[in-house]
Amino acid sequence: MITVNHLSKSFIQDGSMVEVLKDVSCEIAKGEVISIIGPSGTGKSTFLRCINHLETATSGEIIVDGHNILDKRANLKLLRRKMGMVFQNFNLFECKTVLENVMIGPIKLLGMPKNEAEKEGLRLLQMVGVSGKANSYPSELSGGQKQRVAIARCLSMKPEIILFDEPTSALDPTMVSEVLSVIRKLAKEGMTMAIVTHEMKFAYDVSTRIFFMCDGYIYEEGTPEQIFYHPQKPQTQSFVNRLRSLQFDVDNRHYDVYGMHQEISVFCQKYVIDRQQEYRMELILEELLINILPFTGPIQIVIEYSEVDYNLSLQIIQRNCTKEILDNPRNDQISVKIIKGSSQLVSENQHGEDRILTIHIRK
């Protein structure tokens, strides 16, 4: 239904050229639900906005039902009617009531008689659950209600595909689910949709295919199963596991250990890491730094936390070292016991001239 070939888009920002989309090609077939995920600022929204020509692509082609939308002769207004768009900021018509918002398109663009449009509008509002607010103005609605009205307004044009541009990003967490459940309902009814979203669980549940966008490309695409559980490429892996990391470079004997503890505690608070895990990690670090690690060269400490499976891991990289760190007989055996007791999995290996110790902290 929609074919995108070698799409690119550049902006001029502060006098320099920024290439947001480098080379994007994809195909969306009828009945598909595509979720577009990826880190912020990698052109997901721009890609979506290029599809219905709210942004003009720099080069490439976008073919909708056999018509290239970038062609100057294309009937843009007609092509846009086939593609509904739901915005992050709702963009309801502020000067019209909720009912008028869903009536104005059919009346003015599809030539629908007024009473029919009203009947249809009320039906759609009922479907998204805001029929009680039909005569209110958008400013009187909550964010979730606004977004559901926006979806109803989109449906009023009987589109063949709906493009969702981060539909829940501007919502309070309490209102996200009401909007997602409406989109789920649409997916069940077989509506073709392309959704830019940060709701991973939702994307996994609802999509038939996932595009992972990164650095202006569709970096990896596949079924939800493939992308979320068997990602092939490193950036996808790091993204889907939602790894958060913290790094310290200990480069002298008088390193500020208390400052490091302070930073770790802020990191743990930020990602709401379990108190037990945090305590264990601090214990391990203390034992390692005080009793085990001789300062023979710079040490790098990397803490990683996955927001998907809540694994907290600690990596010690000792530069220019070939000796074993943990299984050294000269170590204080009580300290080693404490470390092993607090961890789930300990592995140690040599990587060139560096010695790497990886500890997965027990949950």
Place this chain on the structure above:
Amino acid sequence: MRFGKSVFLTDFLTEMWMTFCRSIVFTFCLFAMLSCIGCASDDNDVIKNVSSLEELDGESLSVLIGSVQDLYLSEKCPNCNYLRLGSVPELLASVEKGVSDYMSIDSVLLIGGHLKERNLKSCFVLDLSFDVGVAFNKDNERLCAQFNTFLSEIKKDGTIDQMKRRWAVDSICDDSIPRIDTKKEGIPLKIAVMSSYPFEFIRNGEWDGFEVEMLRRFANYIGRPVVFQTYDFSGMIPALISNKVDAICSFLYITEERQKQVLFSDSYYSSNSVVISRISNLKKKNELGFIQRVKSRFENNIIAEDRWKLIVDGLYETIIISFFSIFIGVLIGIVLCFMRMSRGFLLSAIARIFVGIIRGVPILVFMMIMFYIIFSDSGLPARWIAIIAFSFYFGAYVSEMFRSGIESVDRGQFEAGLAMGFSKVSNFMNFVLPIAVKNISSVFKGEAVSLIKNTSIVGFIGIQDLTKVSDMIRSRTFDAFFPLIVISIIYFVLAWLLGVIIDKIASKL
């Protein structure tokens, strides 16, 4: 618009309240001024009975700004404390209320000023006499020659002496004045006048007075109709030079400087100047109560000689100029706004420069330039030149207002419409404009109200609007304040009505 209604109501009340406050403050100032003036004189202060310039030197003295008395006395009595005012009624009021102790003026202009009733008396006559003549354009020697012949004839047969006695000595202003009908067809003789009793003034809706009678007779003598146009004193000679009028006949002294610019006829009158003072500082007790005083002033200023008709005509002029200026100004504003917002560099630059220039020039100066320079030979009536000037002025102001109104509308509104498949135009009309109108309506209202008040300067180019009419009444009745209060109330009502109308229109959009 449920949401809109509450905003409408508060806006409406605020606007009404502000307009109300403004007019109250204005009226208050006036009353304060009046009462201060009343208190200014100390009862023990004795008025010297001066009879020469030497005795006058050092006293407080009111004169008309830029008048010959002003120039003459400034030189002879440099130690006087001068108060320079704009009209005869103000001069009289200043001495009567004790702001100054003396004033100097042409004696003939005091006819009808009821000196005795105002507790004033004439002290001495200045050695300052000027001949008075009609001024013509330098290229119009033929008309001047015709007038001189006419003048010598009426001098010979005694008509002019009769006229002088009737107007400047007896000053009986009733139906015993002979009616002189002029022709209706033909090219009218256009005469600039300033409206000063007893030379030219409006009585029962028609021009009358010494000079008016003389010029009617002259018009009949040359067989042409005649029309009179009021001008501000400083605007008369420019109007003559730019051929807006054929002659000035407004008690104009024949001076050397003026002779360089215009052609004077022979003299038909000799003026002499007098110095006036209060008779005593003892305040007269008012026999009448407040209500009765207001009533008698109302009758004198508004009812007598059908002066209310003059006010109605002035009001009509003010309304016509305001209405068309606002209407055309909005259209110009829309065009400028779109030029300014267009992507074309040239269009936007033109609009920016145009708006910048107009906003940087005072409206009075801009209107004068339009009247005396740009449209000087167009033959366009002054009213339309004023409308054009005010339209551009208003357009320049509202274009920026429209632009900020449109830019304040969230871009998402526009995108949502585009994404649905609306064209740019219908998108703008349906979703952007209503919000923009709502956003700017209260600011627009303020600008429109201030336009109405700004139109009070059109008197400078010979239009008899509400303000000019009040000046004319003042110069006839010698009442400095009452007509001002009446027209300030009318302006207030006008501003209020306009606010209501704009709100009605804005809520319809």
